[in-house]
Amino acid sequence: MVIAVIGPSSRGAVASELAKHLHFHLIDEDDIIPTSQHSLPSSSAAAVAESKTLNSFFELVIQIAKTIRLNQGLIISTKLSHSSLIDDLKQLAGTADERLVIVQCIEAQDASYRYQFEGVQVFTVDPKRFDANNLLAEMSSKVAKRNSTHLHALSLYNNYQPFTESGKGLKCKRCLELISGPMYQCMECNEYIFHKSCAEDPCDLKLVRQSCPKNLRASKEPPGYELPPEKQKKCETCELNKKDFSVSCRDCIFKTNMEGKFLPLIINHGSHSHPLNLLMMPPSYDYKFECCGCGELGKSISYRCYDCNFNLHVGCVLLEHTAKSIRHDHKLTLVYDSLEVTYWDKNSCEFCNNERKPEQWFYYCSTCEIAAHIGCCAADQSQ
Template identity: 25%
Template structure:
């Protein structure tokens, strides 16, 4: 190709026609380390032909003014800008992607197609014997129809089977035949016609299923069915087709071996026996379960006969491998290898010690990993179900008022509950009150202003808080639990130690300058010379000795402040 001569600035830039008929990709120009064939630019989006090594910006290409399309042979299509056809739905007729400039359009038929679907039109006929016995033919006109595979309304060109009178979306022809989903323990199989029967609501979205259309069903559970679109969602299905793979029952080891009526050997603590604790937990109520890191409280628990190792009875029975609504893969139960090893929960974003459920790349604490559907919470009258919100569409948590990605949603009313709030302990003990504190929610019912008995700040009754039914006290959830509620006091994290805030005098935080009011805080010892050289001494800091200074951090924000973060550093993955 001859080089393009220089042109005056006031003349339009010369464009070129695409020199080949190969399939083009739409990529960032910098990804291929090349230049636009027209303007020699080296950045921006461009069309790329892998066969001809051709690159060109969309604005540098001269697209034809009119085209003929095999799926719309009655009229030619004219090149337009999407903004000039405001009476359309703004999407391509075939791929249903948002229209971009340039677009080809027929104003007589209200038919629009993007450049990619013009250059690579959809197949006129599709025959896939594994999916259907007959051939599907693309109808040459746009109609409104109900897809026989997924039961959803379509407003496009359907594929039609003349033998069965089935109409399908194009992407429903390729639906898998046999799959596993994270909402059910057995395989489920696809059918184009569910048939009359006593079907339950959809096992994912919990909405009604129309038996006249297709769905996924379980051969072992006669009433279980899932909408086709729900079963193949990216947060439900792992993407694996299992039709030709034999189904084998996976043998999962039990989490413990029974010694007698009161003793077991748990896989996480095989060196010693665990004995079922007595009903009287006095002396143990402040101890924490090594699996979930919450206080033993009055729940049944096992205690090691030789060391300070505790497990709630429920936590001791956690399965070593399970399906979870949190992930499409099966999760493995793993234990902490050493004191001070902590992780970040992918679901609730909390740092935690203890046991964790893990996929290949993600980790969940056992509280989130054990959540199942339907989820019942005493502060909401309806069951809740897990919904993974699409990117950019966060949902408002009705407990804390924050917009979150991982939520449990109500199918009856517009209520969502974030995973952090869903796994909050229902009852807790705190030194500010002799009674148990329980979760409360009083939207629109409070007769006066509520105040936190710990920080003396205002309590918003529209968000959840802890309260005492006997004394009438109210407390912020963070004031009661703090940021380190799922980390175990006494462990060292990096160079810092987590210390229970049970002394007579609360220490000053190195970062915010306030006294630590939460149940635990981080403590580290820093040489004075390091403090002076790196940060200088804040006015409120007192040297513990001539050679070193004891630093305290009361919260996670303060722990990662410039004064303290070097002492609380540890690699972890969300």
């Protein structure tokens, strides 16, 4: 989705709040074009100069957009003093088959800046009374869906009651009961809405370790999403187009995991202060990341904090908090914060004698004051 937050003033705070809630990229015209250029005298020469400046801004936006994934969302904050520039925004969204939504920031004194746009969903807000939750709920119910996939990044809302445009309460995608109280919602679509407890179920990692297929824990190789036919679930788009389940379809993978309850959609992990979203990408997308736990490269599937660009292997998330090794007599405790002063001099692995990077997790014996790579302990447990 591409959201253009427009208006002559006070739009920056609205754009920033939306970007924070949606975890979208943000490009602000005021960060690129000096404010002084927006307040030039209204002479014809100044108008021409401003028009050229805005055209340059949109050219720059398009260049930046080409370097990011538009299906992860983009918000553009712009004065949009020329309504003709809407065609550039339409073209930008169209190149990635994404929706374009306009959010007009209109205060009483700015009423003359209101534009009419054809073929684009427009929402009008008063920046002084702006509430992101209310706007996003309205957007979720009114914005038409495209037959395209996105990451379904779920955001948490506490004590919030969403409603459809008809006034009927929305139902949890997993348990099919009416939503009330804390919930997670994908703000790219209103297809995925969950009770907090349903999104985090099962919250007991012991149960996840028992039920999670081993192929989803793979760290160095893309996970095998191939499952028995009775466990494969087609997404609504593939159902509509009469297509079979495909490991190349993100929504098919998402729905299969959701209904099979192989992995929780959301995990609250002791290593990070924010909830972590489950991200499952088809192998063909060649999605790679560096695990913030072990430091190794990961592929296709991770638990991710979109705010902090924090990623973990599924296998690292499921590590036991305490472990036993055949090479040591005592139980070892998993440590996330390697930078605590207690561990500053523990810069090598007791088991393999190789260097231990301080930013990576490790297992620690407080009795003997030794540290070991998590991989070395995992290798012992697999024997």
